[in-house]
Amino acid sequence: MKTHLSVLLILLLIMTACNCNKSTFDYPETKKGEVVDTYFGTQVEDPYRWLEDDRSEETALWVKQQNKLTNSHLASIPFRDKIKNRLTEIWNYPRTSAPFKAGDNYFFSKNDGLQNQSVYYIQESLESEAQVFLDPNTLSEDGTVSLTNFSVSNDGKYLGYGISRGGSDWREFFIKDIKSGELLKDHLQWIKFSGIAWYKDGFFYNRYPTPLKGDELKGENTNSKLYYHKVGTSQDKDVLIYEDTQNPEWSFSANVTEDEKFLIISVTESTSGNALYFKNLEDDSEIVKVIKSFNKDYSIIDHVNGKLWIYTNDMAPKYQVLAIDPASPDRDNWTTIIPEHASNVLVNTSIVGHKVFANYQQDAHSAIKVFSMTGESLYDVELPSVGTVSGFYGKSDAKETFFTFSSYTYPSVVFRYNIADNKSTVFSQTDIDFAIDQYETKQIKYKSKDGTEVPMFIVHKKGIELNGKNPTWLYGYGGFNISLNPRFDIRRLLWLENGGVFAVANIRGGGEYGEEWHKAGTLTNKQNVFDDFISAGHYLIDNGYTKPKYLAIQGGSNGGLLVGAVINQTPDLFKVAIPQVGVMDMLRYQHFTIGRYWATDYGTSEDSPEMFQYLYKYSPIHNIKKHLNYPAVMVTTADHDDRVVPAHSFKYIATLQNTYKGQQPMLIRIETDAGHGAGTPTSKTIEEWTDLYSFTFKQMGIEPIY
Numbered sequence: 001m002k003t004h005l006s007v008l009l010i011l012l013l014i015m016t017a018c019n020c021n022k023s024t025f026d027y028p029e030t031k032k033g034e035v036v037d038t039y040f041g042t043q044v045e046d047p048y049r050w051l052e053d054d055r056s057e058e059t060a061l062w063v064k065q066q067n068k069l070t071n072s073h074l075a076s077i078p079f080r081d082k083i084k085n086r087l088t089e090i091w092n093y094p095r096t097s098a099p100f101k102a103g104d105n106y107f108f109s110k111n112d113g114l115q116n117q118s119v120y121y122i123q124e125s126l127e128s129e130a131q132v133f134l135d136p137n138t139l140s141e142d143g144t145v146s147l148t149n150f151s152v153s154n155d156g157k158y159l160g161y162g163i164s165r166g167g168s169d170w171r172e173f174f175i176k177d178i179k180s181g182e183l184l185k186d187h188l189q190w191i192k193f194s195g196i197a198w199y200k201d202g203f204f205y206n207r208y209p210t211p212l213k214g215d216e217l218k219g220e221n222t223n224s225k226l227y228y229h230k231v232g233t234s235q236d237k238d239v240l241i242y243e244d245t246q247n248p249e250w251s252f253s254a255n256v257t258e259d260e261k262f263l264i265i266s267v268t269e270s271t272s273g274n275a276l277y278f279k280n281l282e283d284d285s286e287i288v289k290v291i292k293s294f295n296k297d298y299s300i301i302d303h304v305n306g307k308l309w310i311y312t313n314d315m316a317p318k319y320q321v322l323a324i325d326p327a328s329p330d331r332d333n334w335t336t337i338i339p340e341h342a343s344n345v346l347v348n349t350s351i352v353g354h355k356v357f358a359n360y361q362q363d364a365h366s367a368i369k370v371f372s373m374t375g376e377s378l379y380d381v382e383l384p385s386v387g388t389v390s391g392f393y394g395k396s397d398a399k400e401t402f403f404t405f406s407s408y409t410y411p412s413v414v415f416r417y418n419i420a421d422n423k424s425t426v427f428s429q430t431d432i433d434f435a436i437d438q439y440e441t442k443q444i445k446y447k448s449k450d451g452t453e454v455p456m457f458i459v460h461k462k463g464i465e466l467n468g469k470n471p472t473w474l475y476g477y478g479g480f481n482i483s484l485n486p487r488f489d490i491r492r493l494l495w496l497e498n499g500g501v502f503a504v505a506n507i508r509g510g511g512e513y514g515e516e517w518h519k520a521g522t523l524t525n526k527q528n529v530f531d532d533f534i535s536a537g538h539y540l541i542d543n544g545y546t547k548p549k550y551l552a553i554q555g556g557s558n559g560g561l562l563v564g565a566v567i568n569q570t571p572d573l574f575k576v577a578i579p580q581v582g583v584m585d586m587l588r589y590q591h592f593t594i595g596r597y598w599a600t601d602y603g604t605s606e607d608s609p610e611m612f613q614y615l616y617k618y619s620p621i622h623n624i625k626k627h628l629n630y631p632a633v634m635v636t637t638a639d640h641d642d643r644v645v646p647a648h649s650f651k652y653i654a655t656l657q658n659t660y661k662g663q664q665p666m667l668i669r670i671e672t673d674a675g676h677g678a679g680t681p682t683s684k685t686i687e688e689w690t691d692l693y694s695f696t697f698k699q700m701g702i703e704p705i706y
Helices: 002-020 057-075 080-091 490-497 515-519 523-542 558-569 595-602 609-618 647-659 682-700
Strands: 036-039 042-045 100-102 105-111 119-123 131-134 145-152 158-165 170-177 183-192 197-199 202-207 225-230 239-242 251-256 262-268 275-280 288-291 298-304 307-312 320-324 335-338 345-352 355-362 365-371 377-381 388-391 400-407 410-418 423-429 439-447 453-461 472-475 501-505 551-556 576-580 632-638 666-671
Touching (some): 042 609, 057 666, 057 682, 080 682, 105 145, 145 170, 183 202, 197 251, 225 251, 262 298, 275 298, 298 345, 307 345, 335 355, 365 388, 365 400, 439 523, 453 490, 472 523, 490 501, 490 682, 501 523, 523 558, 523 609, 551 682, 558 576, 558 609, 558 647, 576 682, 632 647, 632 682, 647 666
Parallel strands (some): 472 501, 472 551, 632 666
Antiparallel strands (some): 036 042, 100 105, 145 158, 158 170, 170 183, 202 225, 225 239, 251 262, 262 275, 275 288, 298 307, 307 320, 320 335, 365 377, 410 423, 439 453, 453 501
């Protein structure tokens, strides 16, 4: 009898072991093609190349099947509706932007709480009653049409505004008469990454040629051209101002100085560095090419006392302000207005009320310094706490301006600032039904793999016990000179009130410490980014905040690449991974829309054998291995994302589902009528975060408090 029981026990153990290596999810079958690319003698299979055609019937069916599986799993989570109800409750609070004056009127945007898109208002004075001026919620029934541009002409007569449909980067421009409220017949199309630079009775803008049918959301965007549009005319009457047929991959953007004396043209071929041209609009002279290379960043602040003031990292990794004489623009004649700070990064500058407002980044948070028009340091603007500031915009002769301040536990407040007195008063603030004062933010520094000190913000309820059992959400980006500064985010409150810890790692590749910090996470230094993030996870574990079974990681776009790479390198460190709209195929990213612009951060697989091998070594798709014990993965993307095309996420999840043999779910959530993130309706955002939190809590074995 004992012998039979022993045999039975052994058989049960074998069966259990076998089941542990078998997925509990019945994933849709994803066919494999036989595409093979050769890079410098190395053959690389790309079996899911067919998923790059995101408009084919075959891909559409695959998307439908994947969403069906994901939705079925999410629907089985018993507390999903409770999370959605709580998110909706938290989200339902009014929020208002800082007002700005243009012509004889003030403008600001406001969201009553759950409106899909914020509404723009107009008022004659700050004390008069505000009237609805432009409501994008009326442009579509589901809120998927969003505003991308809102620019008032210098004479205050017209509003130029841009819209995006379904979250696409493509813009359409319209003109509205401010006094009458009439929408004019102007309708401009196939615009991307363009502002509205007003000059006289029209504006400068850049656009691309009309794409081929079917390529609107995936085809490469080339042959950018700069045009001038006169109000009241059709787009085919626009005047071509500048193009470069010898360099079809270059893109152009325009600005006009406040006095309308100079047109400024910025020329880009990537996300880092730009050339700079200008044209004197008073005498219609030729375009002057001040900077012809793309080695550094240059932007014009304004035309001041006959000089063009430039904000740049040229000869200043932490940025400075220089002055150029348009009549003699040679480098030898440049003068310094505001020199580079020894430790803080100059983020941006503005001239308002004959003062220069310099927004510095000090250990990833804001510090505002005020200078005279001769560059003399005058004083600092007092801020409520450690946080992030935006604003200080207006005309050069204004007497007041506005700025917005927020932090992780400090909801956005709009301040009215008296320029002459250096005094700030609260102009408007949000009223949130949440005990914000029960939570705290701390900033620590931890050491990465190579010994580099990296800052990290950690947010949690006061008095938290460091017992390793706290659910923790670690967020990162690490690229393109983008800094992660402390800002209020309503989405994070649900996590915090459930005893969660929210951490943001300011890893290399970002702009927190200037150009050198950025470059330390690019090209063949990209592994530093992954090491920094992995080390952040170890810090949170080693210091008692959490354990791997309670640690979730999230990142979007370049941050999606980050998440995809680190779970290949240290899969056991995390319980849940959420790569959103990620760059997952590092060998082919440059072949879609404006992907080639990212080459200054990444390099491309065609650059050299060394660069190919480096990319191949960390590319998320190409390093998924059968033997790895992956965390639960929820990939998110959207059908109208024409920045990081959804093919990245499609191919990535297909590879994971085919390769991984464990029990953790490998799912993808594909949103419809949405893009890279900007302009996503409130309703869709709440639904998405309901799913992300439901998925994460379930995988951690934690039931929320509701």
